[in-house]
Amino acid sequence: MVSYRKELWFSTSNRREFINITSEVESCLRESGIQEGLLLCNAMHITSSVFINDNESGLHQDFDLWLEKLAPEKPYSQYQHNGYEDNADAHLKRTIMGREVVVAITKGKLDFGPWEQIFYGEFDGKREKRVLVKIIGE
Amino acid sequence: MVSYRKELWFSTSNRREFINITSEVESCLRESGIQEGLLLCNAMHITSSVFINDNESGLHQDFDLWLEKLAPEKPYSQYQHNGYEDNADAHLKRTIMGREVVVAITKGKLDFGPWEQIFYGEFDGKREKRVLVKIIGE
């Protein structure tokens, strides 16, 4: 069994942002040399997500509006968690979108359907945050 | 380390449908011969889900109504993603229900609690779509 680990760093200019990280994850996979196995990609922070969906900007706007409806940022006072911090909504949004994805590795590739792409979802940005890529296999 | 891969195909007659795929996944596991490891089962499409819950038809109706409340199909015009397509709600519903499950394999069996069953959740059906089963272990 071979294992591989890499951190990817992101710093968004907005509080909320979606970044397509598929090609960075593919680079990790190539670097690992692993042909068959499982790849875990997870946010290392609790106010951001890694998820798989469509690379379509209209859909990303829909996600943003929808998450604001399900877990609104303001008023900050509606959340017990806020006070010293103001990011309770980001914890809830990340819960909807998910912390992690596990992807099959087959013949040295991400074993994806036609439209699957990996995104980093930031919900409390404007600072350096990390994603972990861990691959095991052979 | 042994690895195994299979695609399962589904075509539902309704836009939304839940299908119990536990026995198909168990067949994959038997075919793989793997005794100890991890099994990944994921939708290969971004408007459908694989999830684990109860095999109870009342609950499935509850899921359907609840998802329609959280992410209504209509009016189509409420979503930026719609226009050429009309399935933005399916992307959101799949996000709630999840893309994938990872299941422990112990002594050649899905290592499940008493009521755990694996379901394919279709939110934009009436066409051929795929689920991936990948198993690694030995």
Added chain:
Amino acid sequence: MVSYRKELWFSTSNRREFINITSEVESCLRESGIQEGLLLCNAMHITSSVFINDNESGLHQDFDLWLEKLAPEKPYSQYQHNGYEDNADAHLKRTIMGREVVVAITKGKLDFGPWEQIFYGEFDGKREKRVLVKIIGE
């Protein structure tokens, strides 16, 4: 490849409760002796969750209120699943919070960001329920 399996048991005094299980999962990892690999931790019941978030009591109250808004417990009659049981809301809440987490194991440790902690989320408690820890690696 080495594999390890353990069940953790919980019985909450309330219907809903969050329990920090990070140190119990770390004990499993030490016991396994695995240095590099993947750890799966999942609820074995379909009305409870395992998830990763912040160990902050205000946030946990926010989660509880938020889940009650998205999937209210009462009136029981709003759900088809209820009748013999009254826990349909627990199935929905667990869906939002997730069944499982997959964690990278690196140099014999849970490969976590600074605030990541593992929680058991109970939504239909007051009885014995189980969490599975499965680790593969070497």
